[in-house]
Amino acid sequence: MLVAERIEQVRAWRGHVEGSVGFVPTMGYLHVGHLELVRRARRENDAVVVSIFVNPLQFGPHEDFARYPRDLQRDLRLLQGERVNLVFAPEIAEIYPPGFTTQVDVGPIGERLEGASRPGHFRGVATVVTKLFMIVQPHRAYFGWKDAQQVVVIRKLVADLAIPVEIVAVPTVREPDGLACSSRNVYLSPEERRVAPALYAALARARALWQEGERDAERLRQAVRARLADEPLLRVDYVSVADAATMEELVVVDRPAILSLAAWLGTTRLIDSELLGVE
Amino acid sequence: MLVAERIEQVRAWRGHVEGSVGFVPTMGYLHVGHLELVRRARRENDAVVVSIFVNPLQFGPHEDFARYPRDLQRDLRLLQGERVNLVFAPEIAEIYPPGFTTQVDVGPIGERLEGASRPGHFRGVATVVTKLFMIVQPHRAYFGWKDAQQVVVIRKLVADLAIPVEIVAVPTVREPDGLACSSRNVYLSPEERRVAPALYAALARARALWQEGERDAERLRQAVRARLADEPLLRVDYVSVADAATMEELVVVDRPAILSLAAWLGTTRLIDSELLGVE
Known part of the structure; x- marks a missing residue:
């Protein structure tokens, strides 16, 4: 399992991959919901890429960006067991270097519900997902239905911009008592x-x-x-x-x-x- | 020379191309400036794609979208002589179907000069260029330096979003008396x-x-x-x-x-x- 921090490393790896690439973008602190996405990607593709990046652009100024849980070593151990080919875990400045200004906005669909409670959230999601797709160039990308509006927004993004990636939405994984798996449950x-x-x-x-x-x-x-x-x-x-x-x-x-x-x-x-x- | 009106036709063609693809996005009514871009693309790539699309998103409400000159048959004759492989000439609804809402915005760099005189212009440019890049998936794309701010904006777009396309800027072609070639000169x-x-x-x-x-x-x-x-x-x-x-x-x-x-x-x-x- 290759662990890449730089865009160039991912591009170099990507240039030599044969067959289909499945991609699971995450913010890390992985739980069984994430692993379900990875397993689905593993079954359906020749190679699997997981990104771990807590995206500051999708957090509001008073949200939990700073305290969002992070444990890269634990995440890497978990992914090693899932036969992941490449983990992309960039620093913030690799994705948003000084002077970065471009934003991708899906419009009204991202301004309702989560977008109303978290202004700019889906602009941040759409921007980072677009950039990650450009870096990884996957055939398929996997998202959990728990974040249902996110699935809808990303499908709209991909349809509107004709981004050549198939979006696969995977049923929510729950704890035995029904609670949806989420990195935030540790709070x-x-x-x-x-x-x-x-x-x-x-x-x-x-x-x-x-x-x-x-x-x-x-x-x-x-x-x-x-x-x-x-x-x-x-x-x-x-x-x-x-x-x-x-x-x-x-x-x-x-x-x-x-x-x-x-x-x-x-x-x-x-x-x-x-x-x-x-x- | 294949002439495609549908995104699916371009994707089908693209799936079988060997080697590098050079792309010249245009709004048609081609002049020698465009042909210079096409010739440069022809020299540097195994296949050449030209798009012809008068992009409504980059025109303001009181601008010349309706009267912008169009002559597809003449454009196709000119391109035939340049050994272009594929011409993509979509209808508006193919690029912007009902319900299309996604926008790509490069920020302040697109709000100055042309962007100040033509609010929303570069958002329209960035959005259509991103979508055309996703459809054509070229290795290189060619733009004229006459629209210098457009070159700068598109290079920023491609850098910020890590779009895997090399932007080649080509010197302005001029009439013998110095006037820059432009489709609008016919006005x-x-x-x-x-x-x-x-x-x-x-x-x-x-x-x-x-x-x-x-x-x-x-x-x-x-x-x-x-x-x-x-x-x-x-x-x-x-x-x-x-x-x-x-x-x-x-x-x-x-x-x-x-x-x-x-x-x-x-x-x-x-x-x-x-x-x-x-x-």
Whole structure:
């Protein structure tokens, strides 16, 4: 497994690869959700690249960029076990050298929900993903459905700019109690950790209603909110039932939709989602 | 020579090309300046692609998008004579289908000079160039120095996003009287056409001063303005002596610089430029 810190190293490696390249962009501090992406990439491609880069551009000024968990040695050990060919772990200045100014913006689809709570977040995501795609030049790239809006935004980015990369979205991996795997789960106190599965429980309740035929989007949102209201430690940011293509809120769930939420547990902001009729 | 209107046709062709691909993006209505780019691409690559697309995104609402000259049949005849392999001439909806929203923005470097006179112009240029690069996937792309700020912006775009394309800038081709070749020259009345060489004459005068050792940027600008003032039909938009890396106006020409101007002749806006110490 080659570990590259420089763009030029990745380009040199890439120039000699035969066959297909699968790419898993991450912010590191890997968990089984990431490993699921890596395994899927391993099965579907001749070579696998994982990037580890905590992207400052996608964090707001008062967000958790500084305290975001990092442990490169642990990440490398985990990836070694997955037969990854190349790990790209650049310093910030390698991706954003002094004078860097270019931004990629997907427009309104990135200004809703996570984009409304985190202004500029998806511009940061779109910019770094575009640059990583240009560096790695993969055939396929793998993202988790937990960050559902991110999947939709990146598919829009790739479609709009005709970037020649297939986006593969992989189902969310969960802890046995339902909590979606996330690097941010380490922020939770034991008490918060006990409450956290309520997020998925709330989504699962609304999804069950949808499966029973409920198509009123507001009733589904209310079902989520009602379950979350049982947990006094939880502070809801948003609950959404949105068109899976545009991320616009729905009145009637008459098309593929994404049920999603964001909530605070103390100083930790968690998100989760469920797909409603998305293939 | 294959003529493709669809992105898929270009991708299919591209998948079978051996060796290097040179790309000349144009807005059509080709002149000898374009043909010079094509010949350079032909010499330096195994295959040559030319795109013909009048990009609505880079025109302001009151600009000449509707009346911009178009003659695809004439363009194809000219390119046939240059041994071009593929011409990509898409409809607007092929590049910007309904719902297209993604924009690429290079920041302040694209907000000066042409960007100040034409807000959004370079965002439109950066967006379409990125998309065309993703479709054609060339090794090298060719641009004329006449649009000097465009060259600088595209080099910044490619550097910032690590787009794997080499940008080759080619010297401006001029009419015998010095007027830079431009598709917009057809707009000129016979009287305006007689005045138009003053643009280059003014630049050449300032460049001569620079070659004699003048390093005061304002004196160079004044030399340009003084020559243009001789022509009552000309209305100056800007005269600039700017850092060739950042397009910021200089006080002292102590580094590679771009001397450029924009001026109106009746309803036609022309630009021209000269390089001061740019390799």
